[in-house]
Amino acid sequence: MTTGSPLLTVRNVTKRFGGLVAVNDMTFDVKEHEVMGIIGPNGSGKTTMMNLISGALPVTSGAIDMRGHLLSQAPTHEIARLGVARTFQLVRVLPGLSVIENVMAGAVFGHRRRWGNEARFFAEALLERIGLGAHRHQPVSSLTYIDQKRLEIARALAGEPAVLLLDEWLAGLNPTELQIGMDLVASLRGEGRTVILVEHVMDAIRSLCDRCVVMNSGRKIAEGAPEDVLSDAEVIRAYLGDE
Amino acid sequence: MNGKDVQSLTAIVVCIIAAACFPFIADGYWMSIGVTAMMYMALATSWALFSGPTHYISLATAAFFGIGGYLVGTGMSDYDLSFWLMMAISAVVATVLAALIGLATLRLSGVYFVIFTLGLAEMIRNLVSWVQNNFLGSRGLYVLTDFTDADIYWMLLTVAAAVYLLGWLINRSRLGFALRIIGNDETVARHVGINTAWSKVLLFMTTGFFAAIVGAIIAPRYSYIEPNLVFKPELSFLVVIMALLGGAHRLWGPIVGVIPFTLLWEAISISFPNYTTLLLGLAFLLIVYFIPRGLIGLIEDLVERSRA
Numbered sequence: 001m002t003t004g005s006p007l008l009t010v011r012n013v014t015k016r017f018g019g020l021v022a023v024n025d026m027t028f029d030v031k032e033h034e035v036m037g038i039i040g041p042n043g044s045g046k047t048t049m050m051n052l053i054s055g056a057l058p059v060t061s062g063a064i065d066m067r068g069h070l071l072s073q074a075p076t077h078e079i080a081r082l083g084v085a086r087t088f089q090l091v092r093v094l095p096g097l098s099v100i101e102n103v104m105a106g107a108v109f110g111h112r113r114r115w116g117n118e119a120r121f122f123a124e125a126l127l128e129r130i131g132l133g134a135h136r137h138q139p140v141s142s143l144t145y146i147d148q149k150r151l152e153i154a155r156a157l158a159g160e161p162a163v164l165l166l167d168e169w170l171a172g173l174n175p176t177e178l179q180i181g182m183d184l185v186a187s188l189r190g191e192g193r194t195v196i197l198v199e200h201v202m203d204a205i206r207s208l209c210d211r212c213v214v215m216n217s218g219r220k221i222a223e224g225a226p227e228d229v230l231s232d233a234e235v236i237r238a239y240l241g242d243e
Numbered sequence: 244m245n246g247k248d249v250q251s252l253t254a255i256v257v258c259i260i261a262a263a264c265f266p267f268i269a270d271g272y273w274m275s276i277g278v279t280a281m282m283y284m285a286l287a288t289s290w291a292l293f294s295g296p297t298h299y300i301s302l303a304t305a306a307f308f309g310i311g312g313y314l315v316g317t318g319m320s321d322y323d324l325s326f327w328l329m330m331a332i333s334a335v336v337a338t339v340l341a342a343l344i345g346l347a348t349l350r351l352s353g354v355y356f357v358i359f360t361l362g363l364a365e366m367i368r369n370l371v372s373w374v375q376n377n378f379l380g381s382r383g384l385y386v387l388t389d390f391t392d393a394d395i396y397w398m399l400l401t402v403a404a405a406v407y408l409l410g411w412l413i414n415r416s417r418l419g420f421a422l423r424i425i426g427n428d429e430t431v432a433r434h435v436g437i438n439t440a441w442s443k444v445l446l447f448m449t450t451g452f453f454a455a456i457v458g459a460i461i462a463p464r465y466s467y468i469e470p471n472l473v474f475k476p477e478l479s480f481l482v483v484i485m486a487l488l489g490g491a492h493r494l495w496g497p498i499v500g501v502i503p504f505t506l507l508w509e510a511i512s513i514s515f516p517n518y519t520t521l522l523l524g525l526a527f528l529l530i531v532y533f534i535p536r537g538l539i540g541l542i543e544d545l546v547e548r549s550r551a
């Protein structure tokens with residue numbers, strides 16, 4: 001996959017929670033059409049970094065910019081409209097809405113906005129593609145865990161975002177489901193979508209990412225091609241501990 | 244517009260016409276009950292425009308209603324202004340107040356929102372009362388018009404119909420969809436691109452606007468206006484109870500709750516005048532505990548079960 005110019009730039013971004021520095025002076029770029037991984041041990045600040053990009057949390061300092069728009073100054077809904085869509089580490093579907101309505105939520109209010117039948121048809125096509133076509137009129141409570149995760153990704157895709165943030169989207173899947181999940185992300189990559197992937201599943205990082213950033217205690221400790229960073233001494237030390 | 248829309252619009256119009264005929268068959272006693280019921284229909288339906296989909300339970304209705312009644316009272320009694328002018332002014336004042344309350348409560352959810360709205364309404368009642376007693380003379384305000392009960396009823400019906408049609412339009416709009424998403428998960432709502440603050444404040448303003456108009460219209464019915472009367476918090480609770488009894492998740496739910504509860508409340512107020520507050524609380528508990536989705540929810544569940 002050829003990758004283009006930077007779509008998203010993160011410059012010296014810091015997030016403090018009281019005394020805790022969850023994200024510490026992070027700087028990196030995400031290029032157009034690339035799948036970029038963010039990895040790191042538990043509590044290293046990956047989810048917080050995603051929350052800062054999507055606007056779930058305000059930055060303490062630093063700047064996040066996408067195509068000339070300062071995301072770090074914009075409210076959450078504005079960021080979504082500018083083209084950032086995400087899934088959540090703990091899956092969040094809309095329980096009171098049907099499966100199709102969940103996807104329409106993304107299509108109606110997202111980056112590329114649709115309404116009425118246009119939104120419905122677009123959502124139906126997405127559900128079909130993601131393998132949930134048969135469930136479209138069911139309540140979401142009837143969905144299995146992986147199907148809820150699929151639904152969440154369909155909702156995120158429904159607004160045709162410029163960049164998609166997946167926070168441990170593959171976590172908690174059994175081996176068969178994991179393969180289905182990885183195939184899905186691979187197909188997004190094949191379409192040339194820009195994705196930021198937070199993952200603990202190293203196989204996924206190796207096979208899906210063009211590049212990755214490694215975080216430890218809120219800091220970036222390595223950046224580069226997956227096979228390079230995963231053999232980096234400091235990265236191994238971060239994962240295995242100091243002894 | 245599709246066939247189903249035409250059908251539901253026809254049903255709405257037929258119901259409005261039928262309701263408009265009520266004064267021709269009702270005697271004085273039933274006319275007065277009809278006015279009360281119509282007042283609650285307008286209030287409960289407009290309350291549910293905001294609280295139904297978002298699940299934010301507002302207890303500020305009495306504040307907006309009181310503004311309507313009180314401003315009509317002061318304006319007509321003390322300044323000789325016309326009823327219609329005061330109604331318009333009170334609607335503007337209530338809408339602005341609702342915008343302020345909405346903005347102030349953006350970060351509050353669940354029980355904090357409930358308590359804040361109740362506290363604020365009570366504060367406004369005390370404030371108005373204090374101003375009235377200390378600066379404007381403590382005498383009552385008289386609202387003299389030549390409106391009959393039937394006139395008031397028809398005015399209230401007009402408001403209720405307007406609220407209903409507006410709700411019908413909102414439900415079919417992006418805004419209506421946005422409110423349902425907000426009611427499900429506000430974080431997700433923001434992340435799909437919904438301006439949650441604007442949607443919530445806008446709907447809350449609508450609720451305030453209509454409650455003030457209802458308060459203004461009903462004012463001529465009181466022999467005199469007194470802040471503690473028109474700002475009475477009991478009204479806020481009654482509106483919530485009626486809406487929940489019918490089912491706040493459907494536009495026509497509150498209407499279903501209003502008729503039986505107005506009759507019940509009428510009976511209770513006559514038979515147990517000293518226990519109204521107690522019985523109000525009891526009714527609230529019973530409804531929330533036993534029929535959380537209201538009478539309509541009950542029927543929907545039965546239909547669902549008979550199909551399965």
Ligand SMILES: Nc1ncnc2c1ncn2[C@@H]1O[C@H](COP(=O)(O)OP(=O)(O)OP(=O)(O)O)[C@@H](O)[C@H]1O
Pocket residue numbers: 017020022040041042043044045046047048049089
């Ligand atoms: N809203 C918050 N308030 C206070 N502290 C927080 C908040 N969110 C995260 N933290 C803290 O910030 C640090 C980084 O958390 P974060 O969730 O970003 O880690 P992570 O890399 O996503 O971990 P995991 O791999 O377990 O998901 C942790 O110490 C966490 O406790």
Ligand SMILES: [Mg+2]
Pocket residue numbers: 046047048089
């Ligand atoms: Mg995390």
